[in-house]
Amino acid sequence: MKTLVVEKDGSLSLHEVPIPKYSSKQALVRTISCGICNGTDAKLIHHTFKGYTKKDYPIMLGHEAVGEVVEVGSEVTSFRPGDKVLLPFVDPNPELYGNLGSGWGAFSEYGIVNDPAAYGSGVPECAFAQTILPDFVDPVDAAMIVTLREVLSSIKRFGIRENQSVAVFGCGPVGQTFIRFLSLLGVHPIIAFDIVDGKLDDALAKGADYAFNSAKVDVKETIRGICPDGVQYVLDAVGMLSLINQAMEYITDAGKICCYGIAPTCELNLDWSKAPYNWQLQFQQFPSKAEEGEATNQILSWLKTGVIDLKDYISDYFEFDHILDAFKQLEERKIAKKGIVVYPRP
The missing domain is CATH 3.90.180.10 (Medium-chain alcohol dehydrogenases, catalytic domain)
Structure with missing residues (x-):
């Protein structure tokens, strides 16, 4: 072969x-x-x-x-x-x-x-x-299902639930999938960021409540204008190491920075001086195959009913x-x- x-x-x-x-x-x-x-x-x-x-x-x-x-x-x-x-x-x-x-x-x-x-x-x-x-x-x-259930199982691992706020950074294929599934699961508001304008309309179509070009807006002011206390979750869907320190100013007390995208390097000088007193940082970069398997039925149900x-x-x-x-x-x-x-x- x-x-x-x-x-x-x-x-x-x-x-x-x-x-x-x-x-x-x-x-x-x-x-x-x-x-x-x-x-x-x-x-x-x-x-x-x-x-x-x-x-x-x-x-x-x-x-x-x-x-x-x-x-x-x-x-x-x-x-x-x-x-x-x-x-x-x-x-x-x-x-x-x-x-x-x-x-x-x-x-x-x-x-x-x-x-x-x-x-x-x-x-x-x-x-x-x-x-x-x-x-x-x-x-x-169906090869796409592999990515879809990785994303769904990661949402569950991060603990993001209905009526919680999230800012998603990166609106490529993975980010768009996160946005769609977060929307289907009742997460609100969903604030999407990317540096490519063309991806922002796609993010809104997938279920984001707001979508902004992060190179053209003040991200902190934008998030705080929607969620004055900050968002409960910041989700890195692209692997941008610098986002971790930046996100300290975006999250609310007891908020979580969720890293799904894999950064090109694995070292960072972590500065939480601008973070709330209580916060979490979670990496989910190698999905559990058992949890992927458990997510399969939900993906198939959405496919069968035409939801996705x-x-x-x-x-x-x-x-x-x-x-x-x-x-x-x-x-x-x-x-x-x-x-x-x-x-x-x-």
Whole structure:
């Protein structure tokens, strides 16, 4: 099979490698689609993803795939051939792949899912998010569900609830998703900020009560004009390290600064001299797969009832043979929303 690899120098190439082996508790999946992540994927390419060093490269890339089960292990009861499933991965395997590591390896033509029911104990955490898709969901567009449920599970982890105030910084694909889901969950007011005017109308359409260009307004005065005591939550959806100190002046007493976006560096001189006496800082940058799995039913319910439409979050589709061009467009910031890589069908 072919798999997309990040080389030691950060370049991308397609490698021909063996199809992964599966155990009695696993199933083999033929990939249908995989989303391009402008956070994790880009940082892995640039060697800035925490936990990976240059000695871990080369690595197989990708973590937002959908596939069709083609073979199942002898102990598998939850999957059967033909099922469409979320989140197949390809793990490192020195016997098959030598020194080729894995950044989850979902940009491969085949992957593996685990059956939780086949494990008495020691279920791999990813198994809880490797869920079967219902027939009403397009399996190509379904790659977007991976991001959607990451966002929904993170809202719950942050503790943001109905009728609480939040300022969202960053109105890219992830920020727009946060805004839409916060609105659906009854969070109010939602104040959105970005430095690109064109994204502000999208934020309002997704459910923001207010949207401002943070380069053109005094952010503190703007927030305090709407919420005189400050907002209960500031949510960083883009990974802007400087926002943490700035947000000290935006939050109310006992307010929380929520960091979802992954910053390019992990060091900061923290200055809370302008913060309220009581405040919190929470990082949620590696979603729990168990919590993702729990969020799946709500996402599917919204899809089935038409409350959300996956195509609203997707701007580009690329054939797998053109995946290198897809990542070139990502680097050039030409993918407006989510880009989906589509694999050839047998």
